[in-house]
Amino acid sequence: MKGSIKANFRIVNILMVVIVYITTIALYGKVIDTNNIFSIKNIILLLIFIFISFVLNSILIKMITFPLKRIEKNMRMVSNGKVNEPKHIEEYGKLKEIRDFVDAYMSMFEVIQKNSFDLTGQQSKTEIILEHMADGVVAFNVSHQVIHINKSALRLLALDSTYDTFEKITKRLKISLDFDKIMYLPNYKTIEAKITVGGNSLNIVFVPFFSDKLTPMGVIMMVRNITENVKLDNLRKEFVSNVSHELKTPLTSIKGYSETMMNGDLTYAEVQKFSKVINQEANRMDRLVADLLQLSRFDYKKVSWKKMMFSLDDLAQSVCDKMKIQADQKGHKLECIVSSKPPQVYADRDAIERVIINIVSNSIKYTPDGGVITVYVGYVNSNAYFKVVDNGIGIPAKDLDRIFERFYRVDKARSRKAGGTGLGLSIVKEMIEGNNGTIEIKSQVNKGTEVIVTLPTKIDTKK
Numbered sequence: 503m504k505g506s507i508k509a510n511f512r513i514v515n516i517l518m519v520v521i522v523y524i525t526t527i528a529l530y531g532k533v534i535d536t537n538n539i540f541s542i543k544n545i546i547l548l549l550i551f552i553f554i555s556f557v558l559n560s561i562l563i564k565m566i567t568f569p570l571k572r573i574e575k576n577m578r579m580v581s582n583g584k585v586n587e588p589k590h591i592e593e594y595g596k597l598k599e600i601r602d603f604v605d606a607y608m609s610m611f612e613v614i615q616k617n618s619f620d621l622t623g624q625q626s627k628t629e630i631i632l633e634h635m636a637d638g639v640v641a642f643n644v645s646h647q648v649i650h651i652n653k654s655a656l657r658l659l660a661l662d663s664t665y666d667t668f669e670k671i672t673k674r675l676k677i678s679l680d681f682d683k684i685m686y687l688p689n690y691k692t693i694e695a696k697i698t699v700g701g702n703s704l705n706i707v708f709v710p711f712f713s714d715k716l717t718p719m720g721v722i723m724m725v726r727n728i729t730e731n732v733k734l735d736n737l738r739k740e741f742v743s744n745v746s747h748e749l750k751t752p753l754t755s756i757k758g759y760s761e762t763m764m765n766g767d768l769t770y771a772e773v774q775k776f777s778k779v780i781n782q783e784a785n786r787m788d789r790l791v792a793d794l795l796q797l798s799r800f801d802y803k804k805v806s807w808k809k810m811m812f813s814l815d816d817l818a819q820s821v822c823d824k825m826k827i828q829a830d831q832k833g834h835k836l837e838c839i840v841s842s843k844p845p846q847v848y849a850d851r852d853a854i855e856r857v858i859i860n861i862v863s864n865s866i867k868y869t870p871d872g873g874v875i876t877v878y879v880g881y882v883n884s885n886a887y888f889k890v891v892d893n894g895i896g897i898p899a900k901d902l903d904r905i906f907e908r909f910y911r912v913d914k915a916r917s918r919k920a921g922g923t924g925l926g927l928s929i930v931k932e933m934i935e936g937n938n939g940t941i942e943i944k945s946q947v948n949k950g951t952e953v954i955v956t957l958p959t960k961i962d963t964k965k
């Protein structure tokens with residue numbers, strides 16, 4: 503049977519009427535005029551049959567097609583997105599078969615709705631991740647058009663929405679790559695490029711992406727900011743070169759002088775002089791290696807602080823006393839002034855002693871003979887502080903930011919002559935931070951330098 507339920511019912515109806523009519527004639531010959539089948543009486547009877555049958559038929563058709571029509575309308579509204587879910591659909595199912603159909607439809611709808619929620623959730627999750635990723639992501643379709651670009655990519659690559667194709671973007675970034683080769687050639691699958699945009703070093707990787715059936719769908723471009731890594735790498739290289747250089751200088755002297763001594767024919771005074779130089783250079787190397795080992799212990803967190811409560815003013819005073827001879831040699835006036843007696847500090851006493859020695863010895867080294875170096879001790883808020891002030895050569899503003907870097911020296915030659923390696927302040931900084939203190943340097947060229955260190959006065963629970 504083809505066509506609509508209604509048409510089919512009509513045909514069945516007509517057949518039924520004819521069958522019923524014939525049966526009635528056969529069975530009830532008395533009621534119906536069998537001599538003349540088309541008599542007025544028979545025709546009226548037939549019309550009554552047809553009428554009753556049509557009424558019954560229409561009721562039946564309505565019972566079946568009306569709910570089906572409503573259900574269909576409802577389904578269309580759902581599929582067109584006009585409503586979110588089928589409404590009052592259960593009400594139409596008066597007949598068992600229709601009810602079963604509605605139930606089946608409803609459970610199918612629930613499954614579809616759940617899958618669609620899952621899909622939407624998944625999509626929005628992916629979108630949120632993409633948008634908040636530190637790495638840039640750009641997706642191109644097979645026609646080389648940008649189909650997605652996240653905020654990080656726009657920022658890192660300094661692009662705007664006018665850059666909407668693979669060619670425009672790669673041209674702007676000065677990367678020469680063939681889109682189709684990335685997408686179709688297996689040995690072209692991953693392409694990396696390193697570029698610099700707006701002071702940032704970027705690592706860019708191009709990868710093709712595929713549909714389930716492994717049909718290429720486009721190319722994804724991943725952008726990673728590797729500025730920090732590049733900086734660290736440069737620092738590492740610089741560090742190795744600095745260490746080699748610092749070791750090479752004293753080694754060259756030791757080698758030269760020892761070879762001269764080995765050749766003999768030297769006066770006692772010369773031997774004395776050369777031995778002294780060798781000893782100084784060896785000491786210098788010893789200090790350098792000790793400082794490097796100390797820094798490496800900080801790096802590997804192998805330093806355990808022996809924190810205790812102690813008097814900062816007493817410690818500062820004793821350091822000044824110890825360094826007086828050194829200061830006197832350069833004609834400096836070194837004194838310790840306790841501005842306000844601070845409460846005891848909680849720190850590693852030996853480490854803080856090294857810190858004060860380091861800072862005061864810098865002042866002694868970098869202040870022309872006959873200078874004034876003062877160590878002030880006091881407290882502000884709940885912190886104790888000490889401040890070393892000198893009237894020496896000072897540090898240019900441009901160098902102040904880098905002064906705590908390993909091997910950083912304003913004037914390499916001057917520092918080396920003074921026996922320095924440029925590691926002192928980097929060790930000081932590690933020590934202060936390890937003891938929960940702070941360090942700050944203020945300086946003016948040819949006027950002097952002020953180094954301020956604060957230390958906690960309360961026992962902390964940190965190690």
Ligand SMILES: Nc1ncnc2c1ncn2[C@@H]1O[C@H](COP(=O)(O)OP(=O)(O)OP(=O)(O)O)[C@@H](O)[C@H]1O
Nearest residue numbers: 864865868896911912917922923924925926927951
């Ligand atoms: N009080 C100061 N006055 C002027 N310059 C200073 C002063 N303190 C430090 N500097 C500058 O900072 C640089 C770094 O100091 P740091 O103590 O780290 O190294 P150093 O003194 O050269 O060597 P080291 O301390 O390892 O023997 C010094 O080379 C110097 O140029």
Ligand SMILES: [Mg+2]
Nearest residue numbers: 864922926927
């Ligand atoms: Mg120093």
